[in-house]
Amino acid sequence: MNKILMRTESIKRYFKGKNKTTFKAVDGISFTLHKGEVISFVGPNGAGKTTLIRSISGYLVPTSGKIEIMGLNLAKKPREARQKMGVVFGGDRGFYNSASAYDNLAFFARLLNVKEKDVKNNVLNALEIVNLLNVKDKYVGSFSKGMMQRLHIARGLVNKPEILMLDEPTAGLDVESVYTVRALIKNLKEAGHGIILTSHDMADIETLADTIHLIGGGKLVFSGNTDQIKEFAGVDANTSLEKAYLAIAPKLKRRL
Numbered sequence: 001m002n003k004i005l006m007r008t009e010s011i012k013r014y015f016k017g018k019n020k021t022t023f024k025a026v027d028g029i030s031f032t033l034h035k036g037e038v039i040s041f042v043g044p045n046g047a048g049k050t051t052l053i054r055s056i057s058g059y060l061v062p063t064s065g066k067i068e069i070m071g072l073n074l075a076k077k078p079r080e081a082r083q084k085m086g087v088v089f090g091g092d093r094g095f096y097n098s099a100s101a102y103d104n105l106a107f108f109a110r111l112l113n114v115k116e117k118d119v120k121n122n123v124l125n126a127l128e129i130v131n132l133l134n135v136k137d138k139y140v141g142s143f144s145k146g147m148m149q150r151l152h153i154a155r156g157l158v159n160k161p162e163i164l165m166l167d168e169p170t171a172g173l174d175v176e177s178v179y180t181v182r183a184l185i186k187n188l189k190e191a192g193h194g195i196i197l198t199s200h201d202m203a204d205i206e207t208l209a210d211t212i213h214l215i216g217g218g219k220l221v222f223s224g225n226t227d228q229i230k231e232f233a234g235v236d237a238n239t240s241l242e243k244a245y246l247a248i249a250p251k252l253k254r255r256l
């Protein structure tokens with residue numbers, strides 16, 4: 001097995017519920033992410049996926065548990081640990097539309113403390129990876145949705161992180177762009193990045209994820225590759241992951 005890039009031990013994130021109760025949004029989740037691995041968290045609305053992702057990316061402090069990113073404890077060395085991780089939220093926003101793709105990425109590179117002497121190289125390298133080098137001087141406002149999504153991924157790569165967190169990377173894209181983004185994610189995986197992928201599109205997960213973690217009621221219910229998930233669901237190996245998930249979904253509902 002490849003080197004471990006991220007390791008979590010029993011992450012819990014509780015919120016105050018009604019009438020002084022405690023609501024266990026995430027309730028003891030442990031997992032590992034290896035170099036060159038794509039992992040995905042799948043579960044119904046309210047299962048705790050966003051809370052988990054926000055906790056491991058340093059946006060939310062967990063109630064308890066340990067998060068280690070490339071050997072660095074996220075709670076103790078937040079700045080250094082977060083440098084190892086590119087967090088990519090897609091969508092139409094997040095860039096200066098009247099500035100070029102290059103200038104946008106250079107701005108974010110500096111914000112991420114990339115050394116001045118490395119900014120140009122890092123930006124050009126990120127643009128090359130997502131195949132936008134030929135439009136580096138074009139205004140971002142003129143980009144199509146597919147190009148925007150690739151630019152978001154480039155933004156996540158601009159400080160050369162080992163880990164990438166991709167949130168719904170194909171949402172709202174046309175079929176051709178979906179394929180382009182999936183191919184890009186495969187290339188990033190082959191280049192050795194560890195990738196945490198969230199998607200409501202089961203075809204994304206079936207084509208990309210090495211390990212799927214099923215989350216229900218804040219807990220890991222089952223983890224495995226697509227074949228193991230299908231076996232767990234009790235469906236035939238030729239059944240789509242989407243159908244397998246539908247067979248499991250009732251088991252993942254939060255019991256209130």
Ligand SMILES: Nc1ncnc2c1ncn2[C@@H]1O[C@H](COP(=O)(O)OP(=O)(O)OP(=O)(O)O)[C@@H](O)[C@H]1O
Nearest residue numbers: 015016023025043044045046047048049050051052
């Ligand atoms: N700040 C908060 N205060 C109180 N409860 C919260 C807070 N954030 C999330 N929750 C609750 O925690 C539970 C898990 O929410 P979360 O958004 O993590 O689920 P999810 O799996 O990402 O769902 P979705 O697929 O809808 O995005 C939900 O019941 C939500 O209402």
